Amino acid sequence: MSKIVLNQGIRLSLMIITLGMTSVIHPGADAQDTPPIFGDITINQQFSPDPFTVRGMSGGSVPGRKVAGRAETPTGPCTGFVDTTPGHTLNLTNRFEYLKLLVESPQDTTMIVKGPGGTWCNDDFEGKNPGIVGEWLPGIYQIWVGSYEKDKYFPYTLQITEVE
Template sequence: MPRKVIKLGIKISFIIASIAIASIVKTVAFADETPPPIFGDVSISPKFLPDPFQVRGMSGGSLPGNQVVAKRETSTGACTGFVDQKPDHQLELGKKFDYLKLQVDSPEDTTLIISGPGGTWCNDDFDGKNPGIVGEWLPGTYQIWIGSYNRDEYFPYTLKITEAK
């Protein structure tokens, strides 16, 4: 076989191998950067990982938040905004948390309603236009609604759950 054909075959094999390796490296490099789930339910216990744990969704609905939970205000704030009848997330806490923070991150004005063991908590504007709830949490199941301040407006958000103070 002529030398040129052998060299060309080696070069082609090298190029194919390089492309294959590059695609594997790219896949591995981005494997840890998968976005948080959308409208996911969460089940955690103390010392959970990753911290913060994140889930995403779209805020808003057509029902006033205070009608959904039959409260106008709680110790953490007014039950404002508009939500869907069904909660956006369910949070299952396997054990008591001495400290846990739930905070919504959205480019627009959102509200937060949480109902579970021990009561109902609402918040608006914890950090700028983003709501949040901080404190001691009992074990059990919590229903979480992320609302928009105005009726029938829907905005993307990330709900961050952390034990860090």
Template sequence: MMRQVVRRSHQRWPWLRWAAIGVLGMGMVSLPGIAQFPPTTPIFEQVTLSPGRDFRDDPIVLEGVSGGSIPARQVAGRLDTPTGACLGFVERAPDYVLTLTDFFDYLSLRISSPEDTTLVVRGPGGSWCNDDYAGSKNPGLVGQWLAGTYEIWVGSYRDRAYHPYQIQLSQIH
């Protein structure tokens, strides 16, 4: 089975890109404005999917780097969700923005990384967190998904610890 892999050039320290933008913009923006990033501007990319037709190659694979300095609970707006506790540290901006054009009767979003990672997803209906899905050290969310826009953060347990990861999106049960 062939997998679609979306590769992004990413830095070892993803926050460095934002710091450079802030330094370049200092003459145009006040210092408090530099720290405030638009919540829907992803670090890696925006992805739009429709049930069936966008899954010729299943799973769809996205790559990134986990971690940051913002507590995941702060991004999620809560300590705990029905899918798990909001643990770890993430960047202020989401790693990915996922737009689902229609209702998904089943969609799995699973993280694969050599290190222990955490997950925050914010979208229609609220926020969901997870850190260990199906007995693995990596997170995942599986089930029905409403149409709409979802912000996805992949975190690390330690502040400013960065690890490579893959997001696998699948419609196969």
């Protein structure tokens, strides 16, 4: 499990526990050389680095529309297949007038975000990569990154940015 905290662009604490090994990135360490895998992210406005990047593996066996509770949202279709649990939890401590989440993967991926005010889905925001842009309320958001094909798992990076 990972825990990432970004406050006013100056603090970063991260703990990764993988296969019984523990790694800690201390404040001032260059976390962007090797983005963390999965985990919980907490950010305030004007976080740093921007964009902030985390990694994961897309896919699962549950249809995206089942997790989202619908087939379509204003941000796009709830397609693809995901795991039952989200790959990331994003805690926004403030309201963001603009925030963009963008997945980058060599394969076709999808995204579902559940949080304050509703559920949002996307597929093919930039090419075959999903993304969601807009105004975000403070609170906790669950993020699933899916694969277009059932039981296919692909590496991805999730970028979070305040920059338009």
